Amino acid sequence: MSLYESVIIARQEISAEQVEKLADEIDLILKNNEGRTEKRENWGLRTLAYKIKKNRKGHYLLFNYECESDAIIELERQLRLNEDVLRYLTIKIDKFSNEPSIPAQMASRDERQILTEQKIEGESGPSQDNSDTNPVNEDTKKQEPQGAEKGES
Numbered sequence: 001m002s003l004y005e006s007v008i009i010a011r012q013e014i015s016a017e018q019v020e021k022l023a024d025e026i027d028l029i030l031k032n033n034e035g036r037t038e039k040r041e042n043w044g045l046r047t048l049a050y051k052i053k054k055n056r057k058g059h060y061l062l063f064n065y066e067c068e069s070d071a072i073i074e075l076e077r078q079l080r081l082n083e084d085v086l087r088y089l090t091i092k093i094d095k096f097s098n099e100p101s102i103p104a105q106m107a108s109r110d111e112r113q114i115l116t117e118q119k120i121e122g123e124s125g126p127s128q129d130n131s132d133t134n135p136v137n138e139d140t141k142k143q144e145p146q147g148a149e150k151g152e153s
Contacts, residue, residue, distance in 0.1 A: 001035075001066045006075070006090040009058040012045060014084050019059045022084060026063060029075050035067025038096050043103045052086045060103070064096050 008026070010019055019042060027037050043060035052058070072090060079088045 001068055003038075003064070003066050003093045003096060004072060004090055005093050006063045006065075006088060008061045008063070008079065008088045009048070009052070009086045010061065010084050011053075011086060012055050012057040012059065014059065018084065019061070022082070023061055023063075025078075025082075026061075026075065029078055030065050030067055030071055033067060033071030033074055035065050035071045037063060037065045039064040041103075046103075055086060058086050062103075064093075 006026075008022075010022055014022075023040060023042065027040070029035075030037055039062070041062040043062060045057050046060050047057050048055065076088065076090065079085045
């Protein structure tokens with residue numbers, strides 16, 4: 001059996017429960033064709049680079065699985081027939097990665113950052129930091145152009 005990775009983009013209008021149902025259907029197709037799902041990630045609703053079938057956003061799913069080529073043929077046939085699927089891409093890989101994918105890492109990093117910011121605000125109250133204002137740097141300070149002095153017209 002060979003190792004494969006698939007990314008599936010589903011329509012933005014479907015609910016999170018329908019996305020999970022779609023992922024379960026994909027798992028079932030693989031199991032029925034003697035395949036085994038190694039990793040399954042839901043990357044959530046993401047903005048597309050361009051419109052696909054009049055959609056600007058889509059639910060992304062990542063699958064790593066082991067199966068025969070016949071299972072890939074059946075899986076892609078089912079994905080083509082499913083109206084909720086906008087696009088899919090399946091590639092053959094040499095080995096599975098044990099680490100979370102980059103989008104999953106980014107999501108967990110963002111969640112940790114939000115929790116840290118909330119914790120800091122909870123301890124010290126609202127921040128009074130004025131670091132957002134632009135400090136005046138002597139090098140960037142410009143003198144008024146000649147002729148802009150008072151009294152000259």
